[in-house]
Amino acid sequence: MLARKQLFRAHSFELACARSDVEHRLTKPRHPWTNGQVERMNRTIKDATVRRYHYESHDQLRRHLDAFVQAYNFARRLKTLRGLTPYEFICKAWTQEPERFTLNPLHQMPGPNSSCSLADALR
Numbered sequence: 001m002l003a004r005k006q007l008f009r010a011h012s013f014e015l016a017c018a019r020s021d022v023e024h025r026l027t028k029p030r031h032p033w034t035n036g037q038v039e040r041m042n043r044t045i046k047d048a049t050v051r052r053y054h055y056e057s058h059d060q061l062r063r064h065l066d067a068f069v070q071a072y073n074f075a076r077r078l079k080t081l082r083g084l085t086p087y088e089f090i091c092k093a094w095t096q097e098p099e100r101f102t103l104n105p106l107h108q109m110p111g112p113n114s115s116c117s118l119a120d121a122l123r
Contacts, residue, residue: 044072045065045068048068049061049064049065049068072086073085073086073087074086074087074109087105087108087109090105091105091106094106
């Protein structure tokens with residue numbers, strides 16, 4: 001609707017999806033297996049953060065969560081992606097079909113000027 005310049009009322013999440021041109025999909029009722037990947041990822045994140053560490057503040061949790069996601073996306077090799085990291089998989093898809101992307105993923109690589117480092121997150 002935003003692309004057609006039509007105004008509409010929506011929840012803030014729906015508005016964020018519309019602004020990013022992302023389709024929000026819902027699972028079918030009484031079909032929990034369609035939510036399996038999301039639930040598995042949520043469990044992975046929980047096991048690596050709140051079940052393992054005590055955080056003094058929400059800010060400390062946010063920093064550690066950011067560091068975990070960075071490590072997961074750039075270092076964790078996944079069997080479902082044929083041994084590639086999520087970042088490598090995205091870069092491979094970008095080289096094959098660049099028209100599907102709005103940003104060049106090669107410019108998203110973390111480095112010394114990144115907003116969070118692992119050492120900062122664990123403090």
